[in-house]
Structures are given as structure tokens and as C-alpha cells.
Amino acid sequence: MKNIFSHQLITLRRRKKLSQNDLAGKLYVSRQSVSKWENGETEPGIDKLISLAEILGVDLDFLLLGKENINDLIIKISNLKKSFASPVLNGVNLNIYGKDRIALLGSNGAGKSTFTKIIYGELTPDSGSIESYIDSRDALNVMPQDDVLMGDLTVTEHIQLAALIDRVYSTGFIDQMIRKFRLEKQQGTFVSKLSGGQKRRLSLLLALLRESKLLILDEPTVGMDLNSIDFFWRYLDHVGGCVITVTHDFNQIDKYFSRILLLKDGKIAQDVSVDKIHSHNQTIEQWYRQHNDGEGQA
Numbered sequence: 001m002k003n004i005f006s007h008q009l010i011t012l013r014r015r016k017k018l019s020q021n022d023l024a025g026k027l028y029v030s031r032q033s034v035s036k037w038e039n040g041e042t043e044p045g046i047d048k049l050i051s052l053a054e055i056l057g058v059d060l061d062f063l064l065l066g067k068e069n070i071n072d073l074i075i076k077i078s079n080l081k082k083s084f085a086s087p088v089l090n091g092v093n094l095n096i097y098g099k100d101r102i103a104l105l106g107s108n109g110a111g112k113s114t115f116t117k118i119i120y121g122e123l124t125p126d127s128g129s130i131e132s133y134i135d136s137r138d139a140l141n142v143m144p145q146d147d148v149l150m151g152d153l154t155v156t157e158h159i160q161l162a163a164l165i166d167r168v169y170s171t172g173f174i175d176q177m178i179r180k181f182r183l184e185k186q187q188g189t190f191v192s193k194l195s196g197g198q199k200r201r202l203s204l205l206l207a208l209l210r211e212s213k214l215l216i217l218d219e220p221t222v223g224m225d226l227n228s229i230d231f232f233w234r235y236l237d238h239v240g241g242c243v244i245t246v247t248h249d250f251n252q253i254d255k256y257f258s259r260i261l262l263l264k265d266g267k268i269a270q271d272v273s274v275d276k277i278h279s280h281n282q283t284i285e286q287w288y289r290q291h292n293d294g295e296g297q298a
């Protein structure tokens with residue numbers, strides 16, 4: 001157990017961007033204690049292990065053994081097929097776990113949006129199955145590729161309406177979200193008059209009003225300015241549950257994801273942890289170019 005735990009601790013601490021000192025402070029122990037755990041010299045007691053799992057946002061099994069807890073399986077996808085004029089998905093198999101941070105990559109037209117739309121129920125597959133172990137009505141939040149917004153409401157009215165539907169309405173909370181997403185100046189503006197990037201920020205805000213077990217984001221940063229993109233990825237880091245993001249934003253994905261899926265030729269051609277890519281001294285962009293030789297040809 002010791003080696004796996006030490007490795008997990010170092011990996012998960014770095015992923016959370018915590019120094020040994022930061023972690024020690026949160027656990028009320030000395031930095032030397034954390035260092036000894038990471039060197040495999042000593043092990044924390046059970047109370048500290050439980051706190052560690054909480055701080056690092058993982059199950060105890062995952063912290064100790066490096067394995068996803070099968071009880072944490074939220075979606076099992078088997079042999080999924082979908083064709084339009086020609087086949088798009090041609091037998092996709094995938095297990096999705098509650099703590100996954102997935103970047104779904106692939107060329108234009110590879111079928112990423114089709115795949116996510118099937119997961120959140122906007123499209124039906126031709127064949128195959130999706131077993132969901134979460135109550136998708138309450139546990140699923142989606143930010144689709146195209147903003148689905150009501151142009152004749154003001155920003156505030158839109159957020160109020162969505163908050164009522166999501167049963168999270170409170171004026172304090174709505175004000176706070178408007179501030180966080182830097183839409184104060186646009187509060188009274190009709191949604192149809194917002195810029196593309198402002199619409200994207202509003203869509204993201206709406207997708208994050210309530211907590212979810214699964215958050216699906218389809219090219220969320222397209223059209224955002226650099227400040228908004230930075231804000232977006234930082235915010236995402238604090239969102240709980242599983243996140244699946246379709247993105248081409250290679251500047252950021254090294255930091256925020258744990259698992260990379262490559263959709264190619266209608267299948268999940270690659271399913272690999274970010275740590276594994278980094279352990280080969282590759283960035284995700286380099287890895288992607290190596291494995292997706294059809295990139296740019298679609």
C-alpha cells in the first residue's frame with residue numbers, strides 16, 4: 001500500500017496545486033509529516049487519511065490503492081453506434097467515474113458533440129446502451145456547444161428563471177454569481193444584445209447554478225477573451241463531481257484534467273491518464289498530435 005499511497009498523494013496534491021506546506025496547514029500537521037508520507041517513511045492515521053481524501057476530492061480507495069472505486073461508476077456505455085449520412089460512432093465503450101476530469105479530444109467532425117448529446121439525452125443512439133447510476137434529472141448539468149439562451153430576457157431575469165427551475169433561487173446567491181462571472185454591467189441587458197463571449201459566460205453560469213454529479217461542457221471557451229478563459233478554467237477546478245469537456249484549448253488542459261479520451265474513427269481510440277502522458281515528458285498537445293494523425297484533415 002505504501003508506495004501506491006505515496007505516489008497518489010504526490011500526484012493528487014500537485015494536481016490540486018497544493019504545496020506540502022499548504023496541505024500540512026489544512027491537516028494541522030507539520031510539513032515534515034507530509035514529506036515523510038510522500039517519501040513512504042511513515043503513514044498517516046485513519047483520521048488524517050479521511051481528511052486527505054476529502055481535501056484531495058477522491059475516494060479513500062483511490063487515495064490508498066490508486067483504483068477507481070467501482071461504486072463510483074456513474075455511467076457505463078456499451079457498444080454505442082450512431083450514423084447520420086455515414087457512421088459517426090461505431091461501437092463506443094466507456095466507463096465514467098464520479099471524480100473523472102475528462103477532456104474529450106478529436107478532429108472536427110469526429111463525433112464528440114454527437115457523443116455528448118447522446119450522454120445527456122438530446123440524441124438517441126442507433127444501438128448500444130448507456131447505463132446511468134445517477135439520477136440524471138438532478139445530477140446532470142450541460143453547457144452545449146451552441147448557447148441555448150432566451151434573447152428577450154435580461155441577464156438577471158434569465159438567471160432568476162434558471163435558478164427557480166433548478167430550485168437554488170436566492171437573491172444573494174444570484175448577485176454573487178453575477179459578480180463572480182463578471183456580468184454586473186450587463187445585468188439589465190437583453191440576452192440577445194450580449195456579445196458572443198458574454199453569452200458564453202452566461203451559459204457557463206447557468207450550467208453551474210446547481211451542483212451536479214456530471215457536468216458536460218462542449219467547447220466552453222470558444223469566443224471568450226483571455227481573462228474569461230483563465231477565469232473559466234480556474235472556476236472549473238473548484239467544481240465537484242465528474243466533468244467531461246470537449247475542448248481544443250490545449251494551452252490549459254494539461255492543468256485541469258485527469259483523463260484524456262481521443263475519439264477517432266467512431267471509437268475511443270485512446271483512454272489515458274494525464275499523469276501517464278506527463279510521465280513520458282509529453283504535453284497533451286504533443287501526445288494528441290502523435291495519436292491523432294488525422295488532425296486537420298477532417
Ligand SMILES: Nc1ncnc2c1ncn2[C@@H]1O[C@H](COP(=O)(O)OP(=O)(O)OP(=O)(O)O)[C@@H](O)[C@H]1O
Nearest residue numbers: 084085088106107108109110111112113114115145
Ligand atoms: N443532426 C445531424 N444531422 C446530420 N449530420 C449530423 C448531425 N449532427 C452531426 N452530424 C454529422 O456527424 C459528424 C460528427 O459531428 P459532431 O458535431 O459530433 O463532430 P465534433 O467532433 O463535435 O466536431 P467539431 O469539433 O467540429 O465540433 C459530422 O460529420 C456532422 O456533419
